Amino acid sequence: xxxxxxxxxxxxxxxxLGELVxxxxxxxxxxxxxxxxxxxxxxxxxxxxxxxxxxxVRYDEQGNYRALKGAPxxxxxxxxxxxxVSEVRQxxxxxxxxxxxxxxxxxxxxxxxxxxxxxxxxxxxxYRVTQRLTGLQAEELAxxxxxxxxxxxRTILWTIDGKAPEKYLPRSKFDPQADQVAERHQKHxxxxxxxDPPARLSSPKSYHVPFLCVxxxxxxxxxxxxxxxxxxx
Amino acid sequence: xxxxxxxxxxxxxxxxxxxxxxxxxxxTFVHANEIRxxxxxxxVHCAFWKEEPSLxxxxxxxxxxxxxxxPNFISEGYFTAKVIPRELELNGxxxxxxxxxxxxxxxxxxxxxxxxxxxxxxxxxxxDAPPHDTSLxxxxxxxxxxxxxxxxxxxxxxxxxxxxxxxxxxxAFMEEPPEISDWANLTTQSHVVVVPFxxxxxxxxxxxIPVLLGIQNENSAPASQQEVFRHNPYALRNRKLYxxxxxxxxxxxxxxxxxxxxxxxxxxx
Numbered sequence: 001x002x003x004x005x006x007x008x009x010x011x012x013x014x015x016x017l018g019e020l021v022x023x024x025x026x027x028x029x030x031x032x033x034x035x036x037x038x039x040x041x042x043x044x045x046x047x048x049x050x051x052x053x054x055x056x057v058r059y060d061e062q063g064n065y066r067a068l069k070g071a072p073x074x075x076x077x078x079x080x081x082x083x084x085v086s087e088v089r090q091x092x093x094x095x096x097x098x099x100x101x102x103x104x105x106x107x108x109x110x111x112x113x114x115x116x117x118x119x120x121x122x123x124x125x126x127y128r129v130t131q132r133l134t135g136l137q138a139e140e141l142a143x144x145x146x147x148x149x150x151x152x153x154r155t156i157l158w159t160i161d162g163k164a165p166e167k168y169l170p171r172s173k174f175d176p177q178a179d180q181v182a183e184r185h186q187k188h189x190x191x192x193x194x195x196d197p198p199a200r201l202s203s204p205k206s207y208h209v210p211f212l213c214v215x216x217x218x219x220x221x222x223x224x225x226x227x228x229x230x231x232x233x
Numbered sequence: 234x235x236x237x238x239x240x241x242x243x244x245x246x247x248x249x250x251x252x253x254x255x256x257x258x259x260x261t262f263v264h265a266n267e268i269r270x271x272x273x274x275x276x277v278h279c280a281f282w283k284e285e286p287s288l289x290x291x292x293x294x295x296x297x298x299x300x301x302x303x304p305n306f307i308s309e310g311y312f313t314a315k316v317i318p319r320e321l322e323l324n325g326x327x328x329x330x331x332x333x334x335x336x337x338x339x340x341x342x343x344x345x346x347x348x349x350x351x352x353x354x355x356x357x358x359x360x361d362a363p364p365h366d367t368s369l370x371x372x373x374x375x376x377x378x379x380x381x382x383x384x385x386x387x388x389x390x391x392x393x394x395x396x397x398x399x400x401x402x403x404x405a406f407m408e409e410p411p412e413i414s415d416w417a418n419l420t421t422q423s424h425v426v427v428v429p430f431x432x433x434x435x436x437x438x439x440x441x442i443p444v445l446l447g448i449q450n451e452n453s454a455p456a457s458q459q460e461v462f463r464h465n466p467y468a469l470r471n472r473k474l475y476x477x478x479x480x481x482x483x484x485x486x487x488x489x490x491x492x493x494x495x496x497x498x499x500x501x502x
Binding site: 067098 | 251252285289
């Protein structure tokens with residue numbers, strides 16, 4: 001069913017997901033590129049199966065390990081030419097795990113976001129101390145760690161003590177309709193930094209799939225632990 | 234070997250993963266790809282404690298109503314007994330949830346062929362070391378959080394001793410005694426072969442343990458960023474020391490994962 005819905009969606013036009021553009025170039029033939037390479041004339045390294053994505057997602061352009069899949073640091077200079085929708089789905093799940101299936105579940109009303117308190121309360125072992133993270137510390141952490149500019153491109157659905165962590169994040173960070181890459185570009189522009197404008201902004205036929213964040217991830221919890229440890233000293 | 238088709242079932246392979254080391258999750262992905270290519274299950278997914286997809290999100294990726302969950306872990310311990318069941322909301326070997334049957338299998342490290350894999354790694358890395366002059370050290374994580382963590386390594390040591398290949402076989406650990414940093418005092422033979430009882434050549438087995446053995450500086454790069462895997466043997470403390478790769482990267486692991494699923498069905502028929 002997931003593959004069938006992905007196929008139907010691609011028949012209607014390209015999908016923008018995180019930093020990816022996914023399109024069906026002709027029936028049964030698919031192309032995945034970094035959005036910056038979407039209309040690029042430069043020579044791209046070609047991958048012909050989904051597993052090529054495994055290598056692409058591991059390192060950024062500086063060769064740093066990308067532990068967080070939502071980090072806006074996907075390298076450019078490659079394209080995947082795939083010959084089945086199941087390969088496309090597999091590749092998407094390597095780039096942005098579960099993004100498409102979570103989006104479908106969200107549209108069916110089947111997603112129940114998990115409040116950060118629940119996430120922290122169930123931690124054991126070395127992460128048990130995160131239960132001492134205060135609401136303000138959690139807000140600050142979300143503002144720093146989750147922001148789309150250099151943190152993570154996911155759209156936050158979870159709450160802190162019942163409220164969206166809006167203190168240091170823009171409203172768009174919680175809006176599944178908002179494109180976090182475009183939001184990131186806007187932030188860059190405000191900063192006065194040079195960056196190519198996303199072609200997706202001027203492409204009305206494309207379909208945007210958000211990378212939804214239903215529950216604070218383990219990297220967030222690990223950061224919370226560092227904060228609690230520092231403050232307990 | 235042929236395996237029973239489970240075309241209406243999904244397989245979820247659970248690994249530890251790492252936020253620091255890029256090689257930690259690789260064996261789990263590689264074995265999942267191998268099993269996916271055999272078309273035994275309708276779907277094969279990976280999930281991780283420290284990487285994505287997380288244990289909390291993986292079940293949203295699964296469509297089958299019958300799901301086998303196999304921990305790609307070397308031993309029963311804190312993660313298999315506590316973390317994985319908690320994160321996946323399992324309440325035993327079989328959990329029925331949202332019209333789905335979740336079947337929680339043993340960790341792959343419980344497979345009887347682990348002993349052969351350890352011996353194979355030892356022979357491969359130290360092909361010039363005479364076994365009768367060699368101490369074999371099986372090094373595992375060990376943790377104060379769960380006493381079972383060290384049990385699997387001790388069980389392997391006993392099984393290897395029974396085969397009578399090496400005059401001395403000992404277990405050593407990172408986080409509990411006897412500690413691997415004390416390897417020279419734990420062994421007596423002129424050749425010492427150390428085999429990590431780990432799934433991947435990740436942070437612990439590739440970066441931490443070599444420092445504890447004294448064969449590497451603190452700042453070594455991950456395995457995938459090195460041109461040469463190791464420079465065995467190392468002349469250290471008047472011994473010849475050999476350090477092997479982790480057993481979880483062996484291609485046989487795909488079969489071991491499938492056997493783990495078969496065993497689950499036999500035990501819960």
